Amino acid sequence: MAQQPRRRFVDLHGRIERRALVFVFAILGVCSVGGLVEIAPLFAIENTVEPVRGMRPYTPLELAGRAIYLREGCYGCHSQQIRPFRDEVERYGAYSLAAESAFDHPFQWGSKRTGPDLARIGGRYSDEWHVRHLMNPREVVPASIMPPYAFLARAPLDPQVYARHVLTNRRLGVPYSDEQVANAAADMLTQANPDADGAGFLARYPGAAQRAFDASARPTEMTALVAYMQMLGTLAQFDWRQPDPAMLR
Amino acid sequence: MTSSTPGFPLPGPPLPDPATGAPEVDPNAPERHGPLSFDGIRELDSNPPRIWTVIYITTFIACLWVLVAYPSIPFLSHGGDSSRVGLLGWSSRAALVADAGRAAAHEPSIQGRFERASYTEIEADPALRGYAVAAATSAFATHCAACHGREGRGNIGFPNLADRDWLWGGTPEAIEHSLQVGIRWPDHEPTRLSQMPAFGRMGMLQRPQILDMVQHVWSLSGMPHDAAAATRAAPVFAENCTSCHGERGEGNQELGAPNLTDQIWLYGNSQQAVFTSIHAARAGVMPVFGARLGTDAIRKLVVYVRSFGGGE
Numbered sequence: 001m002a003q004q005p006r007r008r009f010v011d012l013h014g015r016i017e018r019r020a021l022v023f024v025f026a027i028l029g030v031c032s033v034g035g036l037v038e039i040a041p042l043f044a045i046e047n048t049v050e051p052v053r054g055m056r057p058y059t060p061l062e063l064a065g066r067a068i069y070l071r072e073g074c075y076g077c078h079s080q081q082i083r084p085f086r087d088e089v090e091r092y093g094a095y096s097l098a099a100e101s102a103f104d105h106p107f108q109w110g111s112k113r114t115g116p117d118l119a120r121i122g123g124r125y126s127d128e129w130h131v132r133h134l135m136n137p138r139e140v141v142p143a144s145i146m147p148p149y150a151f152l153a154r155a156p157l158d159p160q161v162y163a164r165h166v167l168t169n170r171r172l173g174v175p176y177s178d179e180q181v182a183n184a185a186a187d188m189l190t191q192a193n194p195d196a197d198g199a200g201f202l203a204r205y206p207g208a209a210q211r212a213f214d215a216s217a218r219p220t221e222m223t224a225l226v227a228y229m230q231m232l233g234t235l236a237q238f239d240w241r242q243p244d245p246a247m248l249r
Numbered sequence: 250m251t252s253s254t255p256g257f258p259l260p261g262p263p264l265p266d267p268a269t270g271a272p273e274v275d276p277n278a279p280e281r282h283g284p285l286s287f288d289g290i291r292e293l294d295s296n297p298p299r300i301w302t303v304i305y306i307t308t309f310i311a312c313l314w315v316l317v318a319y320p321s322i323p324f325l326s327h328g329g330d331s332s333r334v335g336l337l338g339w340s341s342r343a344a345l346v347a348d349a350g351r352a353a354a355h356e357p358s359i360q361g362r363f364e365r366a367s368y369t370e371i372e373a374d375p376a377l378r379g380y381a382v383a384a385a386t387s388a389f390a391t392h393c394a395a396c397h398g399r400e401g402r403g404n405i406g407f408p409n410l411a412d413r414d415w416l417w418g419g420t421p422e423a424i425e426h427s428l429q430v431g432i433r434w435p436d437h438e439p440t441r442l443s444q445m446p447a448f449g450r451m452g453m454l455q456r457p458q459i460l461d462m463v464q465h466v467w468s469l470s471g472m473p474h475d476a477a478a479a480t481r482a483a484p485v486f487a488e489n490c491t492s493c494h495g496e497r498g499e500g501n502q503e504l505g506a507p508n509l510t511d512q513i514w515l516y517g518n519s520q521q522a523v524f525t526s527i528h529a530a531r532a533g534v535m536p537v538f539g540a541r542l543g544t545d546a547i548r549k550l551v552v553y554v555r556s557f558g559g560g561e
Contacts, residue, residue, distance in 0.1 A: 044323035084341045086348045091391050092539070095345070123541075126534035128406070129396060140404060148302060179423055211435055 050096040054237040057103050057174050059187040059205045059230075061219070064162035066230025068221050069108075079110035080119040080232070084240075093120040093233065094240040100233070101236065105172045115146055120233030130226045131214045152222040153214065159185040162224070180204050192219040193229065207235075288330035324415070349391055356380075364545065368421035378552060385553035388546055392538065401557045405517055406533055411453045414513040417441060418502045419561035423553045429544075431537035440537065443504040445493065449528030458485060463523045469498040472518065 016022050041048060044093050058066060058163040069075070096119050101107040125133075129140060134152060137144035163184035170176040180187075183204065188203045191210050198210045213226045278294040285291055292385035293333040296302075310502045313448075315321065319552055320334035353360070359380050363371065371377045390399065403409035408416055409555040417427050427441060434440040448454040453461065467474040490498070495503055500508030516522050538547060554560075 041323040047325075048323050071508060084345045089345065089349075094343070102392060123536055125391070125395060125536065128534060133395075144279070209436065240342070 013164040025104050035048070049102055051103045052097055052184045052236045052238055053101065054207070054235045055099055056205060057169070057176055057180070058086065058231070059189040059191055059201075059208050060159075060163055060166055060184040061224050062208075062231050063169065063228075064157060064188065064221075065224035065226070067106075067162065068225050069167055069228060072117075075108050075110050076112065077114035077133060077146070078109065078116070078118045079108075079113050080117065081109040082117055082119050087118075089240060092117050094238065095145045096233075097236055097238070100236050103169070103174045105169060105174070118229070123236035127211070127213050127226050127230065130229055131222060134180055134222065134225065149222075149225075153216065153220055155221040157188070157219040157221055157224050159219070160190045161190060175248060177204075190222075192223050258467060267511065268481055312357035342479060363548075365428070368548075368551070372421075374553070379496060379554070381549040382556050385546070388542070388550055389553055393544065393550070396535070401554065406515065406531070408515055408533075409559075410554050411559045412513060413559050413561070414511055415502060415559075415561060416500075416505045416507055416515070419555075419559060421551050421555065421560070423455040423502070423561075424554055426545060427535070428542075428547045428550060429537075429539040430541075432535040433532050434537045437537055438542055441505060443493070444532060445506070445526075445530040447528065447530040448489065450530075454485070454527070455488070458482065459527050462486065466498070466509055466523055466527075467518070470512045472512070 016026055016169055080101075081096045082092045082094070096109075100119070101109065132152070133140050133146075134149045136148045136150065137146040138148075166176055166181050166184040170181060181199065187201045187204065190196045190198055191208065192213060194211045196210075201210065202208060209227070209230060213223045213230070214220065216223060252549060275285055277294050285293065306539045318336045319339055324332060325334040360378065363377055364381060366374070366377055371381060391403070393401070397403055397410055398407070401410035402413065403411075408414075413419070415423070417423055417432070430439045430441060432441045433444075446453060449456065451461050461478040461482040462485060464478035465478075466484050468479040469475070486498075493501055493504050494509055495501055495506075498509035500506050500510075505511075512518070514522070515533070516526050538550075542550070
């Protein structure tokens with residue numbers, strides 16, 4: 001065979017394949033592209049998370065409700081992210097901002113909507129409706145396929161246990177102050193008790209709602225979950241029709 | 250095939266094909282050596298058809314175009330405003346505002362007429378009324394049906410909007426007001442407010458008195474009742490209840506106090522239900538829709554609610 005072998009791409013590959021060290025570095029090079037695409041945006045987080053008025057860390061009661069939301073796997077059927085499309089904003093309200101998930105560890109965006117999006121469920125229904133719906137969804141929405149969660153109303157909420165979530169979240173980067181951490185258990189009971197003196201609590205969590213949330217005498221897991229639902233999406237103050245220039249940096 | 254190892258290029262001259270004795274050569278890669286066949290399957294180093302190469306390179310170029318045309322590099326965006334990042338200046342938020350604007354301008358003439366017309370004019374004009382009802386149908390399903398039911402027929406604690414019994418009033422203005430400010434919405438100053446005292450829980454009436462009162466309440470709407478008990482409770486009713494529910498229990502829309510003489514019950518007419526209504530009192534809560542939906546959507550909902558046939 002006098003024919004001159006052609007240098008082709010495939011041959012190049014064949015040569016790389018036969019040199020182990022070269023092959024290792026080639027693999028590393030290709031994989032790091034994928035890694036870079038995922039990691040690089042984290043370095044631009046200051047740019048992608050726009051500052052918005054009204055955001056505050058969750059109150060201990062809301063945080064407990066969120067822990068119960070995660071434990072029960074509500075995210076399996078409910079997303080918490082409204083996309084900037086007309087059909088979504090007309091149904092659910094203003095699209096979600098990155099800042100609204102800034103205190104979420106982990107975030108609850110999700111992609112599965114067996115039920116509606118819950119990013120702005122707060123204030124859409126009354127506390128009583130939420131309790132009745134969670135006790136037995138079919139009582140208020142006859143065609144619902146959501147499972148009942150009546151046991152939550154019978155499960156007492158242990159403030160000492162859930163207060164530790166505040167500390168955990170601080171370690172994860174949520175800006176809870178020392179005072180907020182120290183008062184977590186007390187704040188949890190105060191928020192669920194309309195007759196308690198809420199001055200200290202409201203100073204720590206401006207604008208938070210202090211009321212009974214459900215009919216139980218002592219806070220239950222139901223109380224915490226309803227408090228969390230009623231807060232969802234109500235913190236950020238902005239109007240998607242007229243994005244406030246002050247909101248944008 | 251006996252002597253051959255799997256078709257991988259091996260150093261050395263091409264081995265002969267055991268069947269014919271001729272050395273095996275890959276026409277696309279003559280420099281490959283060694284047996285190319287195994288178990289009757291021949292492995293050649295051919296190029297893929299040209300079309301795949303073309304598609305591969307085209308998608309690559311398209312990706313690069315998307316990368317520079319649309320906002321995709323987070324380091325360049327400014328606090329959520331991505332419009333300055335891509336070459337096209339496109340941003341999903343601006344696109345949404347434009348989309349909403351187009352939708353609002355979809356039927357400018359009839360929308361303009363709707364905005365200027367009074368409720369009386371709207372309800373007299375089938376075109377305007379139909380326009381409002383069509384626009385409000387999905388809004389009702391989204392925002393109201395979970396409580397008031399798909400057809401507005403209500404549920405325990407959530408009033409039927411299709412009947413002629415109104416707590417706060419069934420005129421267009423009254424309905425609009427209920428929607429704008431909500432009912433007993435916590436921490437909201439202008440909301441509709443009124444609170445029946447929890448007569449039992451607060452110790453104003455004793456248990457036997459409340460049981461008598463249940464009979465009296467039943468008597469008001471002509472339900473079967475214990476006449477002696479109802480008569481015993483009559484003075485207590487006159488003293489405690491008429492200020493809100495009226496002399497004969499006919500209700501008061503100023504206070505959202507239900508009419509007790511019709512056979513329409515917000516919380517049910519069983520002994521247990523009426524007992525609880527008096528013992529613990531009720532306080533139905535409806536959210537505020539003013540800021541959430543805006544006046545235009547609310548006016549359409551008012552026309553829609555009245556189209557159930559229960560308006561005043």
